[in-house]
Amino acid sequence: MSASPESLQPLDVSLSPQERFEEYLQTRGLRQTSQRKFLIDRVFSEHDHFDADELIDRLPRRGEDNYVSPATVYRTLREFVDAGLLNSFQLDGRTVFELDYGYPQHDHLYCTRCRKLLEFQSETLMQIRDDVAADLGFRVASHRMIIQGVCRECSKNRRKKRKHDLV
Amino acid sequence: MSASPESLQPLDVSLSPQERFEEYLQTRGLRQTSQRKFLIDRVFSEHDHFDADELIDRLPRRGEDNYVSPATVYRTLREFVDAGLLNSFQLDGRTVFELDYGYPQHDHLYCTRCRKLLEFQSETLMQIRDDVAADLGFRVASHRMIIQGVCRECSKNRRKKRKHDLV
DNA sequence: GTACCTGCAAATTCTTTGCAGTGGG
DNA sequence: CCCACTGCAAAGAATTTGCAGGTAC
Numbered sequence: 001m002s003a004s005p006e007s008l009q010p011l012d013v014s015l016s017p018q019e020r021f022e023e024y025l026q027t028r029g030l031r032q033t034s035q036r037k038f039l040i041d042r043v044f045s046e047h048d049h050f051d052a053d054e055l056i057d058r059l060p061r062r063g064e065d066n067y068v069s070p071a072t073v074y075r076t077l078r079e080f081v082d083a084g085l086l087n088s089f090q091l092d093g094r095t096v097f098e099l100d101y102g103y104p105q106h107d108h109l110y111c112t113r114c115r116k117l118l119e120f121q122s123e124t125l126m127q128i129r130d131d132v133a134a135d136l137g138f139r140v141a142s143h144r145m146i147i148q149g150v151c152r153e154c155s156k157n158r159r160k161k162r163k164h165d166l167v
Numbered sequence: 168m169s170a171s172p173e174s175l176q177p178l179d180v181s182l183s184p185q186e187r188f189e190e191y192l193q194t195r196g197l198r199q200t201s202q203r204k205f206l207i208d209r210v211f212s213e214h215d216h217f218d219a220d221e222l223i224d225r226l227p228r229r230g231e232d233n234y235v236s237p238a239t240v241y242r243t244l245r246e247f248v249d250a251g252l253l254n255s256f257q258l259d260g261r262t263v264f265e266l267d268y269g270y271p272q273h274d275h276l277y278c279t280r281c282r283k284l285l286e287f288q289s290e291t292l293m294q295i296r297d298d299v300a301a302d303l304g305f306r307v308a309s310h311r312m313i314i315q316g317v318c319r320e321c322s323k324n325r326r327k328k329r330k331h332d333l334v
Numbered sequence: 335g336t337a338c339c340t341g342c343a344a345a346t347t348c349t350t351t352g353c354a355g356t357g358g359g
Numbered sequence: 360c361c362c363a364c365t366g367c368a369a370a371g372a373a374t375t376t377g378c379a380g381g382t383a384c
Contacts, residue, residue, distance in 0.1 A: 031338060031383050052373080062341095069341045074374060090257035093349095094373085109305050120299045124291070129314055132287045137319030138276050145312040147296055152304030198358050198363060220348080229366095236366045241349060260374095261348085 008119050013102045017044045017085055020101055024083040035068045039076050043086070044099065049117050051094045052077060089144050091117075107144070111151035118151065175286050180269045184211045184252055187268055191250040202235045206243050210253070211266065216284045218261045219244060256311050258284075274312040280321035 015023065021040055025032055042059070056073050060066045068076075077097060080086040087100040091110060096117070107125065109118040125145065133140045182190065188207055192199055209226070223240050227233045235243075244264060247253040254267040258277060263284070274292065276285040292312065300307045 029338085033339065033383075035340070067341095071342080071375075072340060075339090090260060093257065093262075095260070109300065109303060111305070112308065118303060118305070120303070122295055122299060125295050128289055128292050128295070132289060133276065133314060133316065136276060136285060136287070137322070138278070138285070138314070138316050139322055140314055140316040141279065142316070143312065143314040145310065147300060147305070147307055147310040149300065149308040150306045155304070155306055196363085200358075200364065202365070218348095234366095238350080238367080239365060242364090 008104065008106060008121070010102045011104055017101050021080070021083055021085060024079075030079075034066075035072050036076055036079075038066050039068060039073065040080070040085070043080065043097075047099060049096050049098045051096055053094075055097075089146075091146065107146070109147045109149065109151070111154055112148055113150050113154035116151060175271065175273060175288070177269045178271055184268050188247070188250055188252060197246075201233075202239050203243055203246075205233050206235060206240070207247070207252070210247065210264075214266060216263050216265045218263055220261075222264075256313075258313065274314075276314045276316065276318070278318035278321055279315055280317050283318060285318065 013020075018037070018040055021036070022032060024030075025036075043055070052070075052074055055077075056070055059068055059073070062069075077086065077088075081088050081097075083101075085099070085101045086097045088095050088097045090096070092115075104121060105126075106119045106121045109120065110116075111118070129140060129143050132138075180187075185204070185207055188203070189199060191197075192203075210222070219237075219241055222244075223237055226235055226240070229236075244253065244255075248255050248264075250268075252266070252268045253264045255262050255264045257263070259282075265284075271288060272293075273286045273288045276287065277283075278285070296307060296310050299305075
C-alpha cells in the first residue's frame with residue numbers, strides 16, 4: 001500500500017524529457033533555445049525537490065557560461081509545468097517543484113524539523129479520492145496530499161545537538 | 168465515509184471562540200483589544216474560507232468605525248492560528264484561512280473553475296495517513312489533502328455563459 | 335525577416351517590520 | 360505606569376512584466 005522513498009522508480013517512457021519538451025515546443029510554435037536546453041538538462045539530472053531560488057543558486061552566475069537570468073528561470077519553470085515535465089505545489093509559502101514526467105504519481109510526507117520531503121504511493125488513497133469526488137459529483141483533475149510531522153532521523157536526534165537547526 | 172459539505176456540523180465545545188481566545192491571551196500575558204474582539208466576532212460570524220485580502224476588503228475602511236489596519240489584520244490572523252481558532256493552508260499561491268476551533272477535522276475539494284472549496288471527511292484517509300507514517304517511522308502532526316477538479320455546478324454549466332468567469 | 339526569447343530593471347503582490355504614539359491591566 | 364498593541368509607512372520576499380536588443384527557424 002505504501003512505499004518507501006527508495007522504491008519510487010522512474011517509469012518507462014518512450015521519449016526522454018528533452019525529446020518530450022521539444023515536441024511540446026514544436027506543437028506550439030515555440031523555440032528551442034540554449035537556456036531551455038540547459039535548464040532541462042540541469043533539472044532532470046537531479047532528482048530532488050527544489051524551489052526557484054535554490055535552482056538559481058546552483059546555476060552559473062552572471063558573467064559565467066550558461067548564465068540564465070532569474071526571470072527566464074521563472075518563465076521556463078512555468079513552461080516545464082505546462083509541458084507536464086514538472087509538478088509544482090506550495091509548501092511553507094514557497095513553490096516547490098519536482099520531476100513529473102517519467103515518475104509515478106505519489107504523495108508526500110514533510111518533516112517540519114529538517115524540511116525534508118519523503119514520498120509515498122497509495123492505491124487506497126486514490127480510491128478514496130475517487131469515491132469522495134463521485135459522491136459530490138466532482139470531476140477530479142488531480143490531488144495533493146502532504147502529511148506533516150517529524151521524520152525518523154529527526155525523532156532520534158531530538159535531544160542531540162543538530163548542525164542545522166532549521167525550525 | 169465521506170460527507171457532503173452541509174453535514175459538516177460544528178462540534179460541541181465548552182467555550183465560545185471568544186472565550187477560548189481570552190484564555191489564550193491571558194495565559195500569555197497578552198491583551199484584549201477592541202481590534203482583536205472585533206476581528207474574532209467577524210471571522211466567526213462567517214463560516215467560509217477566506218484570505219487576508221478578502222477579509223480586509225469586507226472590513227470597515229480607514230476613517231470608519233472599527234477600522235483595523237492591514238498590518239493588524241495579518242498579525243491577528245496569525246494569532247488566531249496560534250491559538251487554534253483558525254487553520255491556514257496554501258492554495259493557488261494564496262494563504263487560505265478557515266475556522267478550526269469547534270469544527271471537525273476535514274479535507275477539501277477545490278473547483279478550479281469557480282474556486283469554491285468543498286469539504287469532506289474520511290476515516291479511511293486518516294487510517295492511510297497513519298499507516299504510511301508508521302511504515303516510515305514518521306511522527307504525524309497533521310496533514311492536508313486537496314482534491315482539485317471541477318464541481319458539479321461548473322460541470323453542468325460548462326457550455327453556458329458564466330457570470331463570473333474566474334479562470 | 336519575423337516574432338519569439340532573453341536580460342535587465344522596474345513593477346506587483348503579499349506580508350512583515352520599525353517606530354512613535356495609544357491604551358489595557 | 361509599564362509594556363503590549365496599533366497604525367503608518369517603509370522594507371522584504373517572491374515573482375511577473377515592459378521593453379530593447381538578440382536569435383531561432
